[in-house]
Amino acid sequence: MVLHSGNTNQANRRGGSNPLVGGRNPAFAATLTLPHHRLAEEPLPADTALQLVRDELLLDGNARLNLATFVTTWMEPQARDLMAECVDKNMIDKDEYPQTADLERRCVSILADLWHAPDQADVIGCSTTGSSEACMLAGMALKRRWSKLGRTGRPNLVMGANVQVCWEKFCEYWEVEPRLVPMDGDRFHLSAEEAVAHCDENTIGVVAILGSTFDGSYEPVAQIAGALDELAGRTGWDIPVHVDGASGAMIAPFLDPDLVWDFQLPRVASINTSGHKYGLVYPGVGWVLWRNHDALPQELVFNVNYLGGEMPTFALNFSRPGAEVAAQYYTFVRLGREGFRAVQQASRDVAMGLSARIAELGPFRLLTRGDELPVFAFTTTPDVTSFDVFDVSRRLRERGWLVPAYTFPANRTDLAVLRVVCRNGFTNDLADLLIDDLSRDLPELQAQSGPTHDPKASTAFHH
Numbered sequence: 001m002v003l004h005s006g007n008t009n010q011a012n013r014r015g016g017s018n019p020l021v022g023g024r025n026p027a028f029a030a031t032l033t034l035p036h037h038r039l040a041e042e043p044l045p046a047d048t049a050l051q052l053v054r055d056e057l058l059l060d061g062n063a064r065l066n067l068a069t070f071v072t073t074w075m076e077p078q079a080r081d082l083m084a085e086c087v088d089k090n091m092i093d094k095d096e097y098p099q100t101a102d103l104e105r106r107c108v109s110i111l112a113d114l115w116h117a118p119d120q121a122d123v124i125g126c127s128t129t130g131s132s133e134a135c136m137l138a139g140m141a142l143k144r145r146w147s148k149l150g151r152t153g154r155p156n157l158v159m160g161a162n163v164q165v166c167w168e169k170f171c172e173y174w175e176v177e178p179r180l181v182p183m184d185g186d187r188f189h190l191s192a193e194e195a196v197a198h199c200d201e202n203t204i205g206v207v208a209i210l211g212s213t214f215d216g217s218y219e220p221v222a223q224i225a226g227a228l229d230e231l232a233g234r235t236g237w238d239i240p241v242h243v244d245g246a247s248g249a250m251i252a253p254f255l256d257p258d259l260v261w262d263f264q265l266p267r268v269a270s271i272n273t274s275g276h277k278y279g280l281v282y283p284g285v286g287w288v289l290w291r292n293h294d295a296l297p298q299e300l301v302f303n304v305n306y307l308g309g310e311m312p313t314f315a316l317n318f319s320r321p322g323a324e325v326a327a328q329y330y331t332f333v334r335l336g337r338e339g340f341r342a343v344q345q346a347s348r349d350v351a352m353g354l355s356a357r358i359a360e361l362g363p364f365r366l367l368t369r370g371d372e373l374p375v376f377a378f379t380t381t382p383d384v385t386s387f388d389v390f391d392v393s394r395r396l397r398e399r400g401w402l403v404p405a406y407t408f409p410a411n412r413t414d415l416a417v418l419r420v421v422c423r424n425g426f427t428n429d430l431a432d433l434l435i436d437d438l439s440r441d442l443p444e445l446q447a448q449s450g451p452t453h454d455p456k457a458s459t460a461f462h463h
């Protein structure tokens, strides 16, 4: 460390023998040049360290203007307080923090009820760090269940090419062949016919997404399950469905109560969701539930000590913060069904209102309207030649809006879109400001001689 002036030894002396205690010199931080990639020799007073780190973080985007993420960027102050109080609790210490463990179990029961589990007593589920870990666990259960059938071929998993990258990771890490059904024309997600056409006796499961990361649309879970029922009758291949409800499993129960997509379908073996997406909790918490004990092979479950007894756990991580689980339970208690419905409806209303106004601007065509997930994707109309979606994304960023532009996967790599995720805290008022900025940018974009984006630059986007 290079210390130009001010002296940490002096600071230490002021604070006594403990180097973590020190007084504050408001000008001190300005005088420091710190190494960024190795430890400095000397400690700093806490206020100085805080100022330095906080200042650097000013360079991050503003989370509330981040329309790229599905992840919660606003919670009530009471939830923040609760999280701060629980930040020192380790979720795995069930014996030491039995009440946190109980809140986790209550959350699993609440989700089982929301997702129409036929037998609450037989449901098994757990919290995770997010949907990615939840999907890994669900995929492992599918693979293990398949391997017990004694088949000898290479296991495969059928899903749309629109799956989130966590499923490709699962296949790579657990040596399963990913059978990615490509998009086709204006079909941007998996269909029942295509799902069944890609299955064989070594298919460990079919992943149905509620809803798609690419455009917010729901995949037809009931139709996929029905087609697999028919396949089972014809061939004897009893292929389970996992519903990746990272976002939609916390939207559909409140806004689309008549949609049948969950454990009401006997073929649905497991469901995951991200507590930190439309579960309305700060990152990172996810959930995965199996409809019954048969769907989760017992050898995958490990026991930890709990109040002197044993508690089953299934996780990739061992240690994990308890704060998010407490915050999830707080959110359930705080909102109830009606509160959740109102919050999710408000996000859908903002999404649909905003998408309609974007369509009215003229140069844009909507792929989705935000009437399933409160998420919509749009592209430029065919007559637009002076700019592309990447230019729009860059111009909006100049005002602080983070709206990603990306190309679609196999078969539709010709299609590049912008996507807007409307979440709790993204108000009509902010949506008005986004429209104002977009409208202000359009004349300059239309005056360009052509898109400024380098087509060779990578445009893959894996949120």
Ligand SMILES: Cc1ncc(COP(=O)(O)O)c(C=O)c1O
Binding pocket: 070, 129, 130, 131, 132, 133, 135, 164, 166, 209, 210, 211, 212, 213, 244, 245, 246, 247, 274, 286, 463
């Ligand atoms: C459909 C889907 N599945 C899985 C994930 C991964 O979720 P997480 O970020 O909670 O790990 C996402 C994230 O956007 C998603 O949209």
